[in-house]
Amino acid sequence: MASKTLQRLMEEAPRGQPLDTEMLGDMGVSPALATYMVKSGWLQRLSKGAYLLKGDSPSRDGIIAYLSRRVPGLHVGGKTALDWQGVRHNIAFRAKVVLWAQKPYEIPSWVEQHMRYSFQTTNIFDNELPCDTGLKPLPGGNPHVLVSVPERALLELASDIGKGQSLEEAINLMPSLRNIRPAVLGQFMTHCKRVKVVRLVRDLGKSSDYPWGEDLQRYVERLGSGTRWSNVNKDGERLTLNPK
Known part of the structure; x- marks a missing residue:
């Protein structure tokens, strides 16, 4: 029975993706059998509840797919989401x-040890916007790796400015954002509750010189804040955003 289960595991387990106990169970591997397979060298234990096939190593997409089974709403966002969709400066x-x-x-x-990453749970949208709006796998990519569409990624990029993301680099990305869809961007801007994010997207839109960036002031006015927004980051740099 163990040999048949091992054969099934070798045939069905996705390469590069750590296996949790639920995945192993679906392939007929009980916790006791998993322990036996680790001792026998067929599986390696990465941490509690995380295993990998003998000779395999975690891939970037495999790691994200594994985490997405455990972390609600996990997705690739911001600068990385744009980069994976061809929007990059360097x-x-x-x-x-x-x-x-x-x-x-x-x-x-x-x-x-296998992937450089940053992780955050910043909530930039109101509760009326479904949390999975604008999240989908890339064409031909791992179906379990969700990536922000460029319009959502733009707001996430703006949120990160001053927190490790420079404004200069964000501006340099704008020439590559020719294909931003105004209606989709408008949906995210309408539901964004962060003054900083809405004003930065407005300013980034202006710097793009594309039509989608010409009429974003209305979303700033929707938040009703007529005062200057200013903040100093951990490096002592001040970011100031005007209401108009």
Whole structure:
């Protein structure tokens, strides 16, 4: 029975993706059998409830797919989402993967050994916008890896400015955002509750010189804040955003 289960595991387990106990159970591997397979060298244990086939190593998409089974709303967002969809200024060596989610989660330490990442649960939209709006796999990509569409990623990028993301780099990305869809962007701007984010997207839109960036002031006025927004980041740099 164990040999047949092992054969099934070798045939069905996705390569590069850590296996949790639920996945192993679906392939007929009980916790006791998993322990036996670890001792026998057929499985390696990465952490509690995380296993990998013998000779396999975690891939970027495999790690994200594994985490998405455990972290509500996990998706690739912001700068990374734009980069994966062809919007980039410079090609970074071993770029950091920007991950967003709905709730905090203690990501296992082994993840950082295989993938540079940042993780946040910043809530920039109101409760009327379904949390999965604008999240979908890339064409031909891992179906379990959700990525923000460019319009949502633009707001997430703006949210990160001053928190490790520079305004200069964000401006440099704008020439590559020719295909932003005004109606889709408008949906996210309408439901965005952060003054900083809405004003930054307005300013970034102006810098793009594309038609989609010409009429974003109305979303700033919707929030009803007529005062200057200003903040100093941890490096002492001040970001000031005017209401108009």
